[in-house]
Amino acid sequence: MAKLTIRDIAALSGLSKSTVSLVLNNSPKVDPATRRHVLAVMRRHRYVPSFAATALAKGSTRLIGMVVPGLSWHMVASINIGVAAVTERSGFDIILYTATNDRDYGSLIDRILTSSMASGLLVVSHEQPLEPLVQLHEEGLPVVLVNTIDADVALPSVTADNYDGALTAMDHLLQLGHERIACVQGRMTYRCCQDRYRGYLDSLRSAGLQPDPELTKPGDFLPEQIRSRSHELFALPADQRPTAVFAHSDVTAYAVMTAAAEAGLRVPEDVSVIGFDDIESAAQIRPPLTTIQQPFIDMGKRAAEMLLAEIGPTDDSSEADVVEPPAELPRLVMPTSLIVRASCGPVPVTRSPRGRSQTTKA
Amino acid sequence: MAKLTIRDIAALSGLSKSTVSLVLNNSPKVDPATRRHVLAVMRRHRYVPSFAATALAKGSTRLIGMVVPGLSWHMVASINIGVAAVTERSGFDIILYTATNDRDYGSLIDRILTSSMASGLLVVSHEQPLEPLVQLHEEGLPVVLVNTIDADVALPSVTADNYDGALTAMDHLLQLGHERIACVQGRMTYRCCQDRYRGYLDSLRSAGLQPDPELTKPGDFLPEQIRSRSHELFALPADQRPTAVFAHSDVTAYAVMTAAAEAGLRVPEDVSVIGFDDIESAAQIRPPLTTIQQPFIDMGKRAAEMLLAEIGPTDDSSEADVVEPPAELPRLVMPTSLIVRASCGPVPVTRSPRGRSQTTKA
DNA sequence: CTGAAAGCGCTTACAG
DNA sequence: CTGAAAGCGCTTACAG
Numbered sequence: 186m187a188k189l190t191i192r193d194i195a196a197l198s199g200l201s202k203s204t205v206s207l208v209l210n211n212s213p214k215v216d217p218a219t220r221r222h223v224l225a226v227m228r229r230h231r232y233v234p235s236f237a238a239t240a241l242a243k244g245s246t247r248l249i250g251m252v253v254p255g256l257s258w259h260m261v262a263s264i265n266i267g268v269a270a271v272t273e274r275s276g277f278d279i280i281l282y283t284a285t286n287d288r289d290y291g292s293l294i295d296r297i298l299t300s301s302m303a304s305g306l307l308v309v310s311h312e313q314p315l316e317p318l319v320q321l322h323e324e325g326l327p328v329v330l331v332n333t334i335d336a337d338v339a340l341p342s343v344t345a346d347n348y349d350g351a352l353t354a355m356d357h358l359l360q361l362g363h364e365r366i367a368c369v370q371g372r373m374t375y376r377c378c379q380d381r382y383r384g385y386l387d388s389l390r391s392a393g394l395q396p397d398p399e400l401t402k403p404g405d406f407l408p409e410q411i412r413s414r415s416h417e418l419f420a421l422p423a424d425q426r427p428t429a430v431f432a433h434s435d436v437t438a439y440a441v442m443t444a445a446a447e448a449g450l451r452v453p454e455d456v457s458v459i460g461f462d463d464i465e466s467a468a469q470i471r472p473p474l475t476t477i478q479q480p481f482i483d484m485g486k487r488a489a490e491m492l493l494a495e496i497g498p499t500d501d502s503s504e505a506d507v508v509e510p511p512a513e514l515p516r517l518v519m520p521t522s523l524i525v526r527a528s529c530g531p532v533p534v535t536r537s538p539r540g541r542s543q544t545t546k547a
Numbered sequence: 548m549a550k551l552t553i554r555d556i557a558a559l560s561g562l563s564k565s566t567v568s569l570v571l572n573n574s575p576k577v578d579p580a581t582r583r584h585v586l587a588v589m590r591r592h593r594y595v596p597s598f599a600a601t602a603l604a605k606g607s608t609r610l611i612g613m614v615v616p617g618l619s620w621h622m623v624a625s626i627n628i629g630v631a632a633v634t635e636r637s638g639f640d641i642i643l644y645t646a647t648n649d650r651d652y653g654s655l656i657d658r659i660l661t662s663s664m665a666s667g668l669l670v671v672s673h674e675q676p677l678e679p680l681v682q683l684h685e686e687g688l689p690v691v692l693v694n695t696i697d698a699d700v701a702l703p704s705v706t707a708d709n710y711d712g713a714l715t716a717m718d719h720l721l722q723l724g725h726e727r728i729a730c731v732q733g734r735m736t737y738r739c740c741q742d743r744y745r746g747y748l749d750s751l752r753s754a755g756l757q758p759d760p761e762l763t764k765p766g767d768f769l770p771e772q773i774r775s776r777s778h779e780l781f782a783l784p785a786d787q788r789p790t791a792v793f794a795h796s797d798v799t800a801y802a803v804m805t806a807a808a809e810a811g812l813r814v815p816e817d818v819s820v821i822g823f824d825d826i827e828s829a830a831q832i833r834p835p836l837t838t839i840q841q842p843f844i845d846m847g848k849r850a851a852e853m854l855l856a857e858i859g860p861t862d863d864s865s866e867a868d869v870v871e872p873p874a875e876l877p878r879l880v881m882p883t884s885l886i887v888r889a890s891c892g893p894v895p896v897t898r899s900p901r902g903r904s905q906t907t908k909a
Numbered sequence: 910c911t912g913a914a915a916g917c918g919c920t921t922a923c924a925g
Numbered sequence: 926c927t928g929a930a931a932g933c934g935c936t937t938a939c940a941g
Contacts, residue, residue: 188661190934201912206936216910233661237602238934241917246599248642255628262624266617269645278664280610281643283631299550299595302640408831439831446833469770469801470832471808552918563928568920578926600918603933 189232198226209234249492250303252282252293254310259464260481264309264331267485275493284313291317298326305492307331312374315340327495329515331488332481334376341495343488343517347377350477350521351384354431354459357475357523359392362532363429363457367400367418369411369441371433381433381461400427408440415444419456428456428532435460435467435476442528453530463524473526480519487517551594560588571596611854612665614644614655616672621826622843626671626693629847637855646675653679660688667854670695674736677702689857691877693850694843696738703857705850705879709739712839712883713746716793716821719837719885721754724894725791725819729762729780731773731803733795743795743823762789770802777806781818790894791819797826797838804890815892825886835888842881849879 191209195202200223207215208223215223226232240246249272253261272279280303282293294317297303305327308318315330315338322328322340330342358366368385371378382401389396399421402414411432418427432438438460442452450456452472460467463478553571557564562585569577570585577585588594602608611634615623634641642665644655656679659665667689670680677692677700684690684702692704720728730747733740744763751758761783764776773794780789794800800822804814812818814834822829825840 188663191936192934202935203912203914203937204910207911210936214910219910231657231661233658235603235934236662236664237599237608238917239936240599241597241603241919241933242935242937244917244936251643255631256624258624259621262618262620265643265645266647269617269643270647273645273647279643281613281627281631281641283627283635285628285632285635295593296595299593300598301550302598436828436831439828439833443831443833443835464828466798466801466826466828466832469798469805470828471801471805473805553920554918564919565921565928565930566926569927572920576926581926597918600933601920603917603935604919604921606920606933 188235189230191234194223194227194230194232197230198223244301245304246302247277248280248303249277249305249307249489249496250282250297251279251307251309252284252311254312255283255285258310259462260332260479261309263481264485264488267482267487268307268489269485270482271486271489271493277493279307284311290314294318294321297321298324305329305496307488307492308333310334327492329488329492329495331484332377332479334374337376339514341491341515343484343491343519344377345479345484345521346518347380347521348384348387350461350479351381351431352388353521353523354461354477355385355388355392357525357529358429358431358457358459359388361429361457361529364392364394364532365397365400365425365427365429367402367427367430369402369404369415369418369430369432369437371437372405373403378433381431385431397425399425404433404437404440406434406437408436411437411440412444415441416448419445419448419450426456429529430456430458432458432460435462435464435474437461438474438476438528439470452528455533457529457532459529467524468526472528475526475529476524478522478524480521484519487519491515491517550597551592553596556585556589556592556594559592560585606663607666608664609639610642610665611639611667611669611851611858612644612659613641613669613671614646614673616674617645617647620672621824622694622841623671625843626847626850629844629849630669630851631847632844633848633851633855639855641669646673652676656680656683659683660686667691667858669693669850669854672696689854691850691854691857693846694739694841696736699738701876703853703877705846705853705881706739707841707846707883708880709742709883710746710749712823712841713743713793714750715883715885716823716839717747717750717754719887719891720791720793720819720821721750723791723819723891726754726756726894727759727762727787727789727791729764729789729792731764731766731777731780731792731794731799733799734767735765740795743793747793759787761787766795766799766802768796768799770798773799773802774806777803778810781807781810781812789818791821791891794820794822797822797824797829797836799823800836800838800890801832815890817895819891819894821891829886830888834890837888837891838886840884840886842883846881849881853877853879 191202191205195205205223208220290313298321307329309331311333318328319339328340330340332344370382386396404411430441432441438458442458445452445456452458460474460476463476467474467476553564553567557567567585570582652675660683669691671693673695680690681701690702692702694706732744748758766773792803794803800820803820807814807818814820822836822838825838829836829838
């Protein structure tokens with residue numbers, strides 16, 4: 186009943202604690218026979234070394250911290266699945282810090298560092314100032330940013346290629362013949378949304394189209410705002426009305442489609458709508474949403490791999506002074522993919538019986 | 548740069564480690580003046596006690612384990628928000644175990660217990676055998692089940708009132724005049740789905756209606772299956788076709804609505820659809836989904852509170868032998884709520900020009 | 910290849 | 926109210 190310690194295992198197998206410890210740490214110095222014996226004893230008694238004692242003696246934990254936003258996002262869950270897949274294979278456990286409003290970030294970060302609770306930090310979709318993190322990183326704590334707003338900070342990061350994703354989305358629309366394409370933005374303080382918007386603009390321009398400011402609407406991921414801004418879009422005179430809209434997220438696209446329906450417009454016959462994310466329901470709604478898929482699970486995996494690499498071999502380089510971080514910061518930008526479903530169609534040839542031309546070449 | 552230890556703080560404040568430790572642990576025995584002094588020194592040097600050393604010395608960590616399924620569910624994220632809100636207030640951190648297929652459950656559980664890594668376990672939507680957990684619990688590890696399949700096991704738990712939620716959903720439909728109500732089930736190995744189905748059946752019966760086996764369709768949360776089973780439903784002759792369907796989840800409801808549209812049926816004019824969960828997109832799709840909301844955030848909060856209560860005062864009862872678990876297992880069943888939106892309407896008075904009667908009173 | 914000893918950074922009786 | 930000492934369960938040189 187009482188928990189076994191290394192001393193018990195030592196006694197049970199007729200050896201010293203030192204030797205038992207060596208087999209625990211896979212030392213090659215121990216005789217294969219004795220190693221097998223010790224292992225057998227440990228297994229028989231279901232011995233598991235004390236987490237705390239190991240951490241204290243080694244000076245580091247097998248824990249990586251993961252800070253996530255306090256939002257019920259699809260994204261966080263998916264990223265976590267990827268992270269879990271790689272950490273569990275490496276014997277690391279992850280300790281979860283959920284950002285809530287009450288939580289004081291500065292002291293949280295501080296605590297993680299100084300209590301040496303975690304040997305690395307994965308920061309997911311963080312909206313807080315990043316300075317404390319770069320400082321942490323400079324002091325030697327491995328940190329990698331995942332899908333985080335400001336990717337320009339001096340920290341390793343993995344993000345989706347939001348700019349290219351936007352290009353791809355626009356390309357799809359352009360190839361269907363659309364020229365009056367609206368953009369309903371997400372939260373523009375997020376780097377990812379800025380990138381998507383840049384993609385929207387650049388894509389239009391390189392197609393020789395002049396972006397119409399009238400066709401850009403702030404949405405901020407707020408359903409009500411998206412709905413009313415979309416109504417403005419659809420209330421435009423027939424020749425100014427967009428024939429397609431690029432929404433900065435799937436849920437944004439849902440709201441746009443609702444507004445379209447309320448305006449008596451059919452999707453995709455009268456107006457095409459493309460989203461961004463590819464959440465679970467995107468394939469189930471009607472019409473099934475054409476969207477840009479973000480590789481969240483893979484992003485989680487790669488981020489975890491980068492972090493583990495930064496943490497290093499754990500055993501060897503323990504005291505190798507402050508390991509110099511690689512000169513070039515790893516910045517992984519992962520490709521998105523276009524998922525074609527049914528919410529985008531060819532541009533209506535004649536929007537009204539009058540069949541006005543809608544092109545506005547620059 | 549080098550991390551400060553309690554010994555440094557002791558030196559810096561001209562006291563012994565013992566005294567410093569006492570202030571760290573809020574002992575009333577230390578002089579208020581010296582306590583203030585020590586506190587000031589610690590703050591000035593941003594001292595944070597070593598996590599591992601504290602854990603070793605105290606014999607317990609301020610960590611609670613949370614095991615979640617490897618699925619990108621809305622639910623998990625929401626429950627976590629609730630859990631985080633209470634744990635952060637109590638100074639506990641949470642260590643996240645994500646269930647993946649590779650992971651060997653038995654040994655995971657074992658490791659948590661024996662390494663005394665966590666002082667309690669929150670088990671969310673677990674699909675694995677629960678026996679190892681009850682054994683763990685009997686050996687003294689606080690455990691609480693959250694939204695877990697089998698709530699009959701001898702473990703504290705918090706779940707949503709799925710049975711009552713189903714009753715409420717059915718009531719809404721019944722009051723709108725529906726009598727031929729179909730049920731598209733979720734994964735029937737889950738206790739929650741069984742409860743929802745029981746609610747469906749009981750509700751029908753107590754309304755004096757004979758459940759028609761023809762109107763129950765397995766869906767198993769599989770979009771394809773849901774779609775094709777729904778088509779069977781909508782292909783029924785007009786007088787046997789359901790006028791409403793109770794779906795075991797929101798995403799299931801989406802798929803049902805798509806099938807309805809494909810069958811040329813309008814929602815809610817021709818057929819009403821009610822979901823279960825209230826995910827983020829439910830309000831954004833068209834028509835906005837009427838559904839039963841599960842209080843995931845609150846469930847997380849209450850579960851965390853229960854666990855913390857079981858873990859106890861942490862400091863005092865450390866060695867009070869095996870604390871007898873309370874004779875009655877706490878089993879919290881939380882109420883759901885009906886969110887009325889637009890996917891359910893009154894039963895069509897005349898479904899076809901012929902105006903056949905559709906009642907099938909038992 | 911194995912063992913005795915010191916140490917990791919705290920906490921906790923026990924003296925004073 | 927404060928300090929010296931032992932102990933928590935490991936790991937890691939250092940001998941042998």
